[in-house]
Amino acid sequence: MSSSSSKVGASPPAVDSKRLESNQLSSVEDTADHLLETLGYTPELSRNRSTAQVAFMSFVLASIPYGLATTLYYPLLGGGPVDIIWGWVLVSLIIICVAASLGEITSVYPTAGGVYYQAFMLASPKWRRIASWITGWLFIVGNITITLAVNFGSTLFFVSCINVFEKEPGVGIFAGETWQIFLIFLALTFFCNAVSAFGNKWLPWLDTAAVFWTFAGVIALMVTILVLAKEGRNDAKWVFGHFESFSGWPSGWSFCVGLLHAAYATSSTGMIISMCEEVRDPATQVPKAMVATIVINTIAGLLFLVPLVFVIDDLQALAELVSAQPVPPIIKSAVGSSGGAIGLLIPIMVLAVMCGIGCTTAASRCTWAFARDGAIPGSKWWVKVNKTLDVPLNAMMLSMVVQIILGVIYFGSSAAFNAFSGVGVICLTAAYGTPVAISLLSGRKQVRRGKFYLGHLGTFCNVITVAWSLLAMPLFCMPTVIPVTAETVNYAPVVFVAAMLVSGIWYWAWGHKNYAGPPVHED
Template sequence: MADHNGSSYSTDVKALGSDIHVAPLASSSAPGRGQGKIHLSKDFIEQADAELLATMGYKQEFKREFSSIEVFGIAFSIMGVAPSIASTLLYSLPSGGPVSMVWGWLVGTFFIALTGLALGDLASSMPTSGGLYYWTYALSSKKYRKFLCWTVGYANTLSTTSAVASIDWSVAIMILAAVSVGTDGRYVPTDAHTYGVYLAVLLMHAILTSIGTRALARFQTVATVLCAGLAVAICVVLGTTTPSEYRNPASYAFGGWYNETGWSSVGAFMLAFMTPAWTIASYDSCVHISEEASNAARAVPMGIFFSIVSSGILGFGIMVALTFNMGMDLEPIINSDYGQPMATIILNAVGKTGFMPIWVFMIIVNFMMGASMNLASSRQIFAFSRDGALPFSGWVYRINSYTLTPVNSAWWSAAVSAILCLLGLVNAVAVGAVFSLSVIGASIAYTIPIVARLLAPHRFIPGVWYLGDFWSKLVGWVAAAWLVFISIIVCLPSYIPVTGAADMNYACVVTAATFVFSGAWYYCPKYGGRHWFEGPKSNLEVGDVVAVETARDLQDEEDAKKARSQQEELRQTVEVDDFKE
């Protein structure tokens, strides 16, 4: 990745009743000798992070306890490859069977990785918890930036809260599936039972994400190890214990086809993209802890990209292990009473005795996914309420004096998630809309800042992580096209023809309702957001602003000295060359 060279963009921040124009400092170098590796002290990095955040109009309110590996860990643990595939295998298994599971996964992962690279460029340039909506405001034209910023903020909030809801709902389903297996199928969970367990899981996650930042950061390391270990363990167990009657030849594992959706072969294959789209998702979670990450301008884009790649590789291994060891009779697997095709495959492979410890491990990892997601969601909600855009922002935007974390934001996230999964009391198809919502909301929130940056390149100055002018633009346009495409796919019904309300995909309805609400609130006469919403608002005090401007002036002076020094060296080099000639 190319290094940041030159000053960064200039943006307007609202502070103290006036517009203050500040520019982020150029990346600094610690004193050192030669071109070797420079070791920067923790205090130096924290000061640089705080100064960079101040140039975006915000003071440092969190402790920066997240290391680069822990930033990676929050996205990687939220993806939770094995539990996520278990929760969404119901989309790809009936929509093409092995072909969609293996090749659909690879195609989806490729385009998701490009999206991560596009977001990485933006995250390095402007590492703030508001992330997506802040970028939109900074990169859009003055005429539209307030409304676009508002829209992206709501799309991202919808995405993060629905991701919490969908993960925790899958935890509840897994717990009840374990009970069903343990009773040899005598217990069949109802929708009401599932919702009750879901509320209990949600409550525990709200409590967990209310604790201190240091504990939350260390939690990510544990979650990362468990997620990776579980994925590898499943591959090994399926490969070594599956009875011969369930083993498949390579020709079937990579080329077998099964389609019961009613869609054409092409349509069914595209529907299978839902599995990687929901599994390798919420990588913007790294962005939402930017203000708690050390060396955020580098750690956040690295966390985004490498979490996608790691999950893509592990997920491919799981898909291959499944297609080799699930047998060819897929109908009983898809329609199993356990409600989890992957549970049936593992049960067939290892029996009830071997199934239970693996499934308990799966539940633990999935539970940790939900905790990490609620953490990221609470930071997005905190940032958006800091700018006054959410209902009850005055209450939501508070830092707990004991834990120094946004406790109210964590509970706000949990409350909204509880409301979303009331759809689960309708039927399994209806609650599937919550899974789709997390993808749709994220796609909208990702697409707008990416396109805004591409349409106004003069407003964007790279950070320390940058693809280069050509590749950054190409990757950005491809990523935007993918995001629009996958938003359409997840709105389609899983089976056709649709014969009644029970078969509908409710994602369009809930998404439309959300944006009707946000649009109505924005344009409401007298009280609407367009009368008072100013986009990202600075919370800097007068002294903070003066310090930023002073630091900028000192940086400009240092840059000027460096430029003069380089010019002098170049002049002397030319003189020596002329003398040699």
């Protein structure tokens, strides 16, 4: 009796919270793997990212303020302060619609194939193969060229940062010859690929650190340049209302051409979809991360841009910069010393490298996913996953080699960076818009069963997304300034057409007979 009574009054055994949490995570990952299998694929990559880590990686892919710093030249030419600030706000609002639209679809089809898989599933049986083929090639070319643009832009930005130190007024200490710039680009590309390949398990923590690093750097920059402002401060009316174009285009079109600045910084929005097979609960985590990141980026961008415009000294001189990198001179002018300027630029330079690593990772997953469905020549080589490193190493190397080959364009024209960034934005924007347009035209039937369905708001976002895609494609094929010279011509249309020719020839030679699309189990 006494023994029985003691058992009745005893406390229940303590719950092992760590074990319970581990079991819950395992259950979520099993569910995600099961969903992937129903979509036609065998899970091959580790699901090592949480919702916050996905959002942080998405943030790093955009890398505000780095993405805005390297391309500030375009809105500065296009319309000055109005284009810099209000162009950023306008494009950010549009990209929120793009992220929401992609989020709805990704919630239903969360695979590393991303938009090309989605285009296949959403299109009618008659058109789905060609729809997914075109979308896939747009997506992969966009991923590779935007990664190239990031690493090349970082190179040009680093050179401009070094040259805040001068041998004499107006003459930097580093000549920055074409071959020197190309070698720096090679070194940066190799480094980003090495970190992405050998440090894969640490990348989520690197992305997390990048977020705190970014805001610390932005706040330090904002406070310092506004407090010191050696050349004085512009008034608010000028900062938020002054329009001055140096592009040669009519005012309205000049403003639009200057939007490449904001479009480039936000073009990575959908690249995070390629990480769906390394996320624990991609059907909810990835859509939330995409939308939340754009909101955070918008705020971070304004914190960076508004103080810069307050301390801009001479728009004309900045528009005539040979380097086409106005941020280092603006900061040097504001703080009044080369040492102080480089101290404020270092956080942006570090963020540039982090952005390159993130884009390299996303581009490799995109390449691997498209090769997995046999859509890239030599697919059997690129589809292999290195089990030791837990990365698609061959696909990563293919992406890197293509970037290096395209980088040779710089020897022919100093406007190469414009081509890389332009074609990346064009391809990614078109790739994002294709599944959204198909979903919209088919009555949005499939997205209604997703966990991120937005109802009438989603329809509005779809319309904005498609309209933006139709505008962006011709817009970013335009030269930044007119009249056009050999040095200022925009090679983006050339790279774009060449990539589409490769896609078309491969489809004619092989794809139309052999490419069946993703290995779906059911429609």
